[in-house]
Amino acid sequence: MFMPAIAISAAGSILDLFDLFEVPWTMLAASGLFLGAGSMWLALAAIKPAMRVRVVLEKTITRVLLLASLISILTTIGIVLSIVFEAVHFFRIVDFWDFLTGREWNPDAATVGPDGKVQPLFGSVPLFAGTFMITAIAMCVAIPVGLFSAICMSEYASLATRRVAKPALEILAGIPTVVYGFFAAITVSPFIVRMAEAVGLQADFTNALSPGLVMGIMIIPLVSSLSDDVISSVPQSLREGSLALGAYRSETIKRVILPAALPGIVSACLLAVSRAVGETMIVVMAAGLQPNLTWNPLVGMTTVNVRIVDALTGDQSFDSPETLAAFGLGLVLLVLTLGLNIISLTVIRKFRQRYE
Known part of the structure; x- marks a missing residue:
């Protein structure tokens, strides 16, 4: 201007x-x-x-x-508040400590005491024990198989093999969970019963081992795909440097590639755990609805999610203790999931700071 x-x-x-x-x-x-x-x-x-x-x-x-x-x-805030408000109504009827530490879940036998409190038959320990048992079995199948397949796909497989195996894993991931439930109930459970009888053990038709194994098979594509992407993203210079120093390919994978990809692998495993904890259909069809507190995977047990669905889809009124118990279980499960996520983020951050 x-x-x-x-x-x-x-x-x-x-x-x-x-x-x-x-x-x-x-x-x-x-x-x-x-x-x-x-x-x-x-x-x-x-x-x-x-x-x-x-x-x-x-x-x-x-x-x-x-x-x-x-x-x-x-x-997210709305979901949390809706669970918290209804859980507060439940814990006004049932003692919170009895709910967390009780070893018996039998809402039909619950009676109201003179102080207005329901007797501690809403013990959540069998439900969470069943959840952890089935999740642990699934992770014992999914994590080793998924991680080893990811290493094979990214480090050993040829391009032609990847073109065939990758779509196959994606197809496996796209199968509906109800199909896995039928597979667990019709094929895997009878097989487990026959194998247990062959070695002198007794196994129920509805047991924890069957849904755990099938759930692990279902989660293999998730672990494999995520781990494959993480391992493939490791810089090629790290591989070439290790091989140039005279290391074998297996040593390079063990001492260079896996430590560099460890934060992503841990994230994949934790995502698989969340997927297993949230599964319902397979458990309903193969594990049953009986809340048993046991270390024996050959007997029937149930999970928190199954009990929540059963409580919210029953004929009882919405303000009954059995229905409100679903919100109490949901609140505890939400807190446990949040704690698991915090721990996982802390572990991932420490590993990332160590290897970056």
Whole structure:
């Protein structure tokens, strides 16, 4: 804006210096301001539409992203509050400590005592014990097989093998859980019963071993796919450096690649644990609904999720203790899951700081 005014002032000074033409300073100033304003108007006319579109677009994108974040946050808060409020109603009827430490779950036999409290037949220990038992069996199958298959796919398999094996794993991951449930109930459970009888053991048709094994098979593609992506993302320079120092391929995998990919592998395993804890259909069809507290995987037991579904889909009223017990179980499961996530994030952060 000031360049035209400066140019006109300089021209007037030169003319006045050489006595060529005497220009009043007021005219010079007015001319400079007029030309400067005109230049500014032309510049704004040229760039203002584009700038306006860009600013509006940036503001719109920012608001959309902020709205998406708020929706996620508010949804999470709403879910937590809905569980907490109903769980508070349940714990006004049932003692919280008896609920956590009780070893018997039998809502049909629960009676109200003189103090208005329900007798401790809502013990959640058998439900969480069954959940941990079936999840542990599933992880014993899914993590070793999935991790070894990921190492084989990323480090040893040829391109032709990957083209065949990768889609096969994806197909395995796309099978509905109800199909796995039928497989566990119709094929795996009778096989376990026959094998137990062959070695002199007694196994129930509905047992914890059958859904654990089938659930582990179901989770193998998840562990394998995520671990394969993590291992493949390790820089090639680390492999080449280890091999250049004379290490075998197996030593390179053990001492270089796996430590570098460990945070991602831990994340994959924890995601698999969450997937196993949240499974319901396979447990219903193969493990049964009986809340047994035992270390024997050959007998029937149930999980927290199955009991929640059973409580919310029954014929009892919504304000009955048996229905409200589902929210108490959900609250405890939410706290345990949150604690597991915090521990996993801490472990991943420590390993990442160690190997980066």
